[in-house]
Amino acid sequence: MSRAVRQPINRAALRRVWGLLYRHLALYRGSWPRLVELCYWPILQMSIWGFTASFLSARMHGVAGVSAGLLLAGVLLWEVALRSQMGVAVSFLEEIWSRNLGHVFVSPLRPAELVAALLGVAMARMLIGVGAAAVLAWFLYAFNILAMGPVLVFFFANLVLMGWWVALAVVSLILRHGAGAEALAWSVLFGLTPLSAVFYPVSVLPGWLQPVALALPSAHVFEGMRAALLHHFFAWGELAWAGGLNLVWMAGAIWLFARQFQAARVRGALLSIGE
Amino acid sequence: MEAIRAEGLTKRYGSTLAVDAISFTVPAGATVGLLGGNGAGKTTTIAMLLGLLVPTAGRIHILGHDMARDRFAALAVMNFSSPYVALPARLTVAENLRVYGHLYDVPRLETRIRDLAAELDLTALLRRRAGELSAGQKTRVALAKALINRPRLLLLDEPTASLDPDMGDFVRSWLERYRAASGATMLLASHNMAEVERLCDLVLMMKQGRIVDRESPAALIARYGRQDLEEVFLDIARNRRAALAPAAAETPAP
Structure with missing residues (x-):
C-alpha cells in the first residue's frame, strides 16, 4: 500500500481513538463523583499506610526512615498497577452500563482501537489518582517518590503494563460472562497483592509459593525497588525479568481478548452483554 | 448496484435455528421493510448485517464489501439506529454527536452537528444531557447519530417505536426527505404496518x-386480497390465508 493511501487511514484510526477518549473526558467533566473516586482510594491508602509508617518510625530507631520509605514507595507503586488495571476495566464497564456498546461495535472502531482508547483513559485516571497520593505523601510524610531517580520510570512502566494485561484478561472475562464478571474489575489485582511481594521480599513466602510469585512481573519490580532503596543498587536482572514476563503475559492477554471478542460475536453477546 | 446481498444466511444457537438459510438483495436506493412476529429472526438478521453477530453459514456483501473479510470498510459507510441501544445518558446531545462524528471520521464535524440539529429540531437540546430527554427527543438524537456520517445504508430497528403520532410522522417524513435527497438505502424493521406501507x-x-x-407492500396486499399490510401480516403470522397468486420474481426497483 502506498504511503499516500496509508496516511489517511492512520489519521482516521487516531481520530476514532480520540472519539472514545473524548467520550470519557466528557463523562468525567460532567460527573464530580467520578472525579472524586479517581483520587479517593489512592489517598485513603496513602493516609492509612503513611500514618502506620509514621507510628512504626517512632518506635524503630535506626531503620525507621528506610522502613517507612519502603512502605510508602510500595503503597504508591502498587497503586500504579491497581489504578491502571481498574482504569481499563471500569472504562469498559462504563460502556456496558450506558448500554452503548451496540453503537460502538457497529462503528468502524477496530477492537485494537477500542483497547488503545481504554488504555489511554486508564493512564489518565492512574496519573490523577497516584499523583494525588504522591503529593499527599510529600506533604504529610515528607516522602518524595521522585527521589528514587530514573529507575522509577522502569518500575512505573512495568507496573502500568501489568495493570493493563490483567485488565485485558478481566475485560475478556466480562465479554465471556457478562455482568456476572463485573466484580473482578475491582478484585483481581488485589488478590495478587500477597504474591507481588509489595511490602516484603519474595523469600518470606513459603518455598512452594515463591515460583508463583516470581512468575509475576510485580514481584521483580518490588525486589528491584527494595534493592534501589536499601542498597542504592539498580537491579537490572529484576527489571529484565519484569519486562520479559510482562511481554509474555501481555501476549497471552491479547490472545485471550481477541478470542473472547470473536466468541462474543459468534454468541451475539455484544448486544446483550449487560444483562 | 446492490446495497445488500445476503446468501444462505444462517444463524444457529445450539439446537435453535434463529435464521434459516435466507437469501435476499436490497437494491441501492431502495427502502426495504423487514417484517415478522417476535422471534421471527429480524433482530438476528440485522445484527448479522451490522457485523455484531457472526453467521453460522452464508455470506453478506454490503455496498460491495464482504462482511466476513472487510466489515470495517462497510461499517464506515453505513449506520444504525434502535430505541433499544442507548447513547451515553450523562453526555450532552452535542457531546454524543461529537463522539460518533469522530468514530466515523466526519469532516467539518461542528458544521455537520449544527446542520443536523437544525434539520431535526435539536438545536435547543444540544447542551442537554441525553438522559434528560423525552422519548421523542431521544429518537431524534438517535437519528442524528445514525445520520452523522451521511450513511449510504441506514439500518433502522423500529424507528418510531414509543413515539406519539405527531412525532412518528415527523420521523417518517424526515426519512422520506433524507432518502430523496441522498439516495441512501434503508432497511427497517418495524411492527408499524402503516409506516412500512x-x-x-x-x-x-x-x-x-x-x-x-x-x-x-401494494403487491402483497393485492396478492393476499386484503385492504392493508396489517391484514397480510396477520394472515402470514397466523397461517390464516395463503396468497391468491405466487410472488413475482425478485426485488423491484425503488
Missing part, C-alpha cells in the same frame, strides 16, 4: 427464521 418499496416477511414472502 408508506416508506417501503419492498417487504421481506420473516417467520421462524425464514423469508416466507417478499413483494412491494
